[in-house]
Amino acid sequence: MSDLTQNQLTEAALRALHLMDLTSLNDSDTDDLIRSFVASASTPVGTPAALCVYPRFLATAKAALATHGLSLPVAVVTNFPAGAPDPALAVAETAAAVAAGADEVDVVFPYQALKAGDANVGHQLVAQCRAVMGDKVLKVIIESGELQDPALIRQASDIAIEAGAHFIKTSTGKVPVNATLDAAEIMLQAIRDSGKPVGFKAAGGVRSAADAAAYLALADRIMGLGWVSPHTFRFGASSLLASLLTTLGHQPIGAKSSGY
Numbered sequence: 103m104s105d106l107t108q109n110q111l112t113e114a115a116l117r118a119l120h121l122m123d124l125t126s127l128n129d130s131d132t133d134d135l136i137r138s139f140v141a142s143a144s145t146p147v148g149t150p151a152a153l154c155v156y157p158r159f160l161a162t163a164k165a166a167l168a169t170h171g172l173s174l175p176v177a178v179v180t181n182f183p184a185g186a187p188d189p190a191l192a193v194a195e196t197a198a199a200v201a202a203g204a205d206e207v208d209v210v211f212p213y214q215a216l217k218a219g220d221a222n223v224g225h226q227l228v229a230q231c232r233a234v235m236g237d238k239v240l241k242v243i244i245e246s247g248e249l250q251d252p253a254l255i256r257q258a259s260d261i262a263i264e265a266g267a268h269f270i271k272t273s274t275g276k277v278p279v280n281a282t283l284d285a286a287e288i289m290l291q292a293i294r295d296s297g298k299p300v301g302f303k304a305a306g307g308v309r310s311a312a313d314a315a316a317y318l319a320l321a322d323r324i325m326g327l328g329w330v331s332p333h334t335f336r337f338g339a340s341s342l343l344a345s346l347l348t349t350l351g352h353q354p355i356g357a358k359s360s361g362y
Contacts, residue, residue: 106315114315115349121330122150122346123177123303123338127275131155133162140166142343143174146352150343151332152177152206157199164203177206177241181227183274185210185245187220189227197234206239207231208303208338210274213245216258224258225265232266241269241303241336246289247279255285259292263300271303271338280306286317290324305338311349314342 106114126139136159143149152175155163163176180195181188196207209231215223232240242265244258262270270289273280281304293300304317314337321330329335344354 106312111311111315111349114318115311115346116147117318117330118311118314118337119145119343119346119350120148120151121332121335121337122342123152123154123305123336124150124343125154125275125305125338125340126159127154127156127179127182131159133159136162137166137169139163140172141170142354143167144170144172145343145347147347147350149174151175151336154179154206154208154338157195157202157204160199160202160204175205175239176203177208177239178204179208179210179243179274180231181210181212182208182243183210183276185212185214185243185274187212187215187223187227189223189230192227193230193234196231196240200235200238204238206241207235208241208243208271210243210245211258211262213249213258216254216261217249221257221261224261228262228265228267239268240266241271241301242267243271243274243305244289245274245277246272246285247277247282247306250279252284252288255288256292259289260296263292263296263298267300269301269303269336271305271336273306273338275306275338277306281308281317283316283320286320287324290321294324299334301334301336303336303338308337308339309341310345314346
């Protein structure tokens, strides 16, 4: 995307900022760090779409949002990051998160089971998690970089969509290969072909306005202009915010970087 003009980069950066699930999923996270992380969501050009934290920091994030006068959804992760083939465990974690006040849940699909030939457990896990979501948003992480095979990426996407996912998401951000444009294309095509109102989330490795612009252009091409919104498209990222603010001519405040 090096041939983008500055105006195009600026436009993509502003668009992407409002589509971000600003994420902190570090082993070193503490309540104080999460409070600083939440503060970074208030920028001179607006806020991201949502925040994403570990379940144990949900209450801290919610309280910090209130302190700063911000009203943003908070997502937590479940069955994370391993994607255990245990629907009961995933459902228990997901139900507990919803009961504790999570607005969105990002659950890891049992991708290793799918690689081993078991497609049924993935459908069960997603369907059962969806059943306990109420009116909250369920995002299903298929871990496309570990599935690798385009046919498996498509199969996991189709299963998650059929089982009731509100979004399908590329990655946990905890494996060597996370979001890629190739995987995103397969996943967006699965959404398009399903005819269902399912969203897409690219997570892990999206670190610059140019990176974001490439994913946005892909979604515009496959899904049509006007499809992308916070209700249909998210970036899961931490270090991306600082890059977007720099592109937009603002000094990042309190933004921190992790592998996500």
